[in-house]
Amino acid sequence: MIKKRSIDLSGHSTSVTLEDEFWAALKDIAKTENCSVRSIISIIDKNRSPDHNLSSLVRLYILKWYQTRMLTCHSETEWQAAKHFRDTYFFGPYGIEDPYTWTFHHKDHAHLVLYQGTEIIGYAHIQFWPDQRAAMRIIVIDENKRNQGLGSRFLAFIEKWLKRLNIQSIHVESRQSSLKFYLKNGYTDMPFNDPDGHESDPHDVSVGKVL
Numbered sequence: 001m002i003k004k005r006s007i008d009l010s011g012h013s014t015s016v017t018l019e020d021e022f023w024a025a026l027k028d029i030a031k032t033e034n035c036s037v038r039s040i041i042s043i044i045d046k047n048r049s050p051d052h053n054l055s056s057l058v059r060l061y062i063l064k065w066y067q068t069r070m071l072t073c074h075s076e077t078e079w080q081a082a083k084h085f086r087d088t089y090f091f092g093p094y095g096i097e098d099p100y101t102w103t104f105h106h107k108d109h110a111h112l113v114l115y116q117g118t119e120i121i122g123y124a125h126i127q128f129w130p131d132q133r134a135a136m137r138i139i140v141i142d143e144n145k146r147n148q149g150l151g152s153r154f155l156a157f158i159e160k161w162l163k164r165l166n167i168q169s170i171h172v173e174s175r176q177s178s179l180k181f182y183l184k185n186g187y188t189d190m191p192f193n194d195p196d197g198h199e200s201d202p203h204d205v206s207v208g209k210v211l
């Protein structure tokens with residue numbers, strides 16, 4: 001059955017018309033994301049151009065949310081995507097060859113991709129450390145897909161997966177530009193203590209999270 005609901009968004013009131021199943025899905029998403037249905041609709045509304053119908057955009061948001069999943073790299077396409085993200089955002093801009101491709105098949109390293117439907121839209125590199133710790137070496141979302149909550153979702157997938165592997169804390173050396181992203185996702189000041197003893201960039205900030 002289709003239901004129309006009025007929603008009070010900061011400053012103005014609007015209405016959204018959705019089938020019961022979509023309202024139920026939206027509630028599930030809000031629960032998982034630890035936020036309210038209203039706050040989800042409010043973000044969608046804020047980013048919409050006036051000629052777009054809010055109810056359709058909410059349906060599309062729900063579809064994309066359920067289409068988003070994380071996998072460890074297995075197929076040739078996934079490894080190519082991993083290489084592409086590393087080269088495009090991390091090594092290419094500095095004009096250097098990726099020195100860490102040996103980690104692609106090393107037991108202490110995991111390479112993860114974020115899918116939206118059949119498209120790979122993000123990539124992360126995790127290193128397993130002794131004492132049930134892990135380091136986030138890289139996390140990146142495709143430039144065209146940023147600021148839609150996907151980085152935070154990827155982080156949540158990674159943390160849940162690490163927890164299942166009995167990892168107790170995750171550590172990051174954050175660039176200044178991504179510090180806000182980590183803090184917003186519950187990371188706090190935490191020493192990095194790299195067991196390999198690699199020197200850190202003095203501009204980076206060490207943060208982490210107990211899982």
Ligand SMILES: CC(C)(COP(=O)(O)OP(=O)(O)OC[C@H]1O[C@@H](n2cnc3c(N)ncnc32)[C@H](O)[C@@H]1OP(=O)(O)O)[C@@H](O)C(=O)NCCC(=O)NCCS
Binds near residue numbers: 043140142177
């Ligand atoms: C850091 C990075 C992974 C974040 O990814 P992202 O998908 O943009 O992250 P999110 O969308 O979850 O959060 C970013 C912003 O979007 C906002 N946002 C969250 N959900 C949103 C939604 N549904 N719609 C619109 N905006 C939303 C967040 O509030 C946040 O804003 P703020 O930080 O300005 O307050 C991405 O910027 C990136 O790939 N950077 C380059 C690589 C990098 O620096 N990686 C980290 C070091 S390895």
